[in-house]
Amino acid sequence: MGTQSYPRIDDEKSKYHGYLDDSYLNEPKVVIKDSEIKTIIKNAIVMANKKSGRTILDIPANMSDNDAAVIYNKKGKELFKYFTKYYGDPASSAFSCLNQNYEKIAREQFRNWTLQKERMNSGWRYQFIAKDGAIKSKRFVSVSDIGTAEADFNAIVGLKNSDKTVSIYVSVKNRVNTMGGQDWPKAISALEDVANKDKNRTSPYICVFGIAMEKGLRHIKKNSKTKAPFSVNTELWKSDYFWPFFTNLSYGKIIRSVLSVLIEFGTETSREIDIPQALIESFGEECKKHKLINSSGKFNDAYKLVEIFCEKIKHE
Secondary structure (H helix, E strand, O other): OOOOOOOOOOOOOOOOOOOEEEEHHHHOOOOHHHHHHHHHHHHHHHHHHHHHHHHOOOOOOOOOOOHHHHHHHHHHHHHHHHHHHOOHHHHHHHHHHOOOHHHHHHHHHHHHHHHHHHHHHHHHHHHHHHHHHHHHHEEEEEEEOOOOOOOOEEEEEOOOOOOOOEEEEEEEEOOOHHHHHHHHHHHHHHHHHHHOOOOOOOOOOEEEEOOOOOOOOOOOOOOOOOOEOOOOEEEEEEHHHHHHHHHOOHHHHHHHHHHHHHHHHHHHHOOOOOOOOOHHHHHHHHHHHOOOOOOOOOOOOOHHHHHHHHOOOOOE
């Protein structure tokens, strides 16, 4: 992969020598209004919640509702098995369920069951905010989703007083340590591969790992032994550079706006991923089958739960 011919800082005394020289790029035309960034954030939360639910359950985006319902039913039964196997202190767990509706317990158990994958939710949230904020800033010729595992979106930015452009391929991460040191070379190579294989690209490219929640500016990942860059075409943009570049808003402004929306939106809507109701009902049917809930759907016998936890259900 050869060196891309986008504008670079040529001052050899600069710590950013060889990096993208953004002084050549068109600047943002719009400062996004508070009401508009809040709308972007609300939409991002909703989209991230939906994407989390389907991804955690391995539901392809194009799967029909009928086929997805079969999986939801199966996953509901698996969730019940998880509930009766990984219960912590059985007495305390049974007590905490007493008089609680099965839907609430199903949501709590699903959150525990999928905790590691659920952390991806915030990454998707900030990906959507960055992409839609970039569109609103009117800095870019175009901004679009890519839809690959390696890249989240791309943006084409024009050069000042020129008809030339630079294509930017972006992968959003929460923090630098989201990936281990040994994973970075592979991730960088994969992102550049997306750029190289993009048949619609007509300009030089730069690949960017946007670090959404870690203060700092930018750097290029290098081999710890040789100090050679893994790629001279790939930069890591931390939050103090990443957010102003794409949204024309500071990192602090973005996070304060997210907090404002979370407070306004409410805890339930903002934190919980989209758990299909069919999965919850499947969990409920398993509870009914084992006579754990009453006609109102509430756990009404803690001793029965302890019996289930400790004696009745065998797990491989």
